[in-house]
Amino acid sequence: MRKSVALIAAGLVLAGGSAFAQTAAPSAAPTPAPQPPYAARVITLAEAKTVAAAAEAEARKNGWTMVIVVLESNGAQVFAEKMDGTQYGSNEVALKKAHTSANFRRPTSxxxxxxxxxxxxxxxxxxxxxxxxELLLVDGKIIGSIGVSGGSAAQDGIVARAGQAALK
Known part of the structure; x- marks a missing residue:
């Protein structure tokens, strides 16, 4: 009886091994950029307003309506605005995008x-x-993040990067 159980177990292991060998490897994941460190300070309200103003200007230039959220690096909200006509669901999406960037030290892209x-x-x-x-950096260190929602993913990214560039 023990010999039969051992043979069955061996057969299952071998059968499972061949199934794994035939499984296609997933596509290569993007190589993550080195994660910048968090700064000793967080974004100020004045800086957050500068970031949001630049993001809003980019959205208006393109005729897009957006929600723009700026967070401290610890995830606390500093500034948020919803442009007239932006869909209501974008409030939460923009906040989640900003949280993702701050928490994982990476852009949501x-x-x-x-x-x-x-x-x-x-x-x-x-x-x-x-x-x-997107992350908001000063001297290569994270002081906050920006989240934008209201358009397509690509449009949101363009607007967020315009806000990000205002700190440089």
Whole structure:
């Protein structure tokens, strides 16, 4: 009886091994950029307003309506605005994008690319994997993040990066 159980177990292991060998490897995941450190300070209200104004100017230039959220690096909200006519659902999406960038020290586009490549772990939670969340850096250190929602993912990303560039 023991010999039969051992043979069955061995057969299952061998059968399972060949099935794994035939599984196609997932697409290569994007290589993450080195994560910048958090700064000893957080973004000020004046800086947050500068970032939001630059983001809003880019949105208006393109005829887009957006929600723009600026957070401290610890995730506390500093500034938020909803442009007239922006869909209500964008309030929460912009906030989640800003939180994702601050919490994971990466732009949300990084997670979007992982999803496209099929390499984002199915049990991974807590990140919004849609472009439009960016880090706000001073001297290479994170002082906050911006999240933008209201257009397509690409449009949100353009507006968020315009806000991000205002600190340089």
């Amino acid at each position: 990084y997670f979007q690319e992982l999803v496209k490549a099929g390499t984002l772990n199915a049990i991974f939670t807590g990140a919004t994997a849609v472009e439009g969340g």
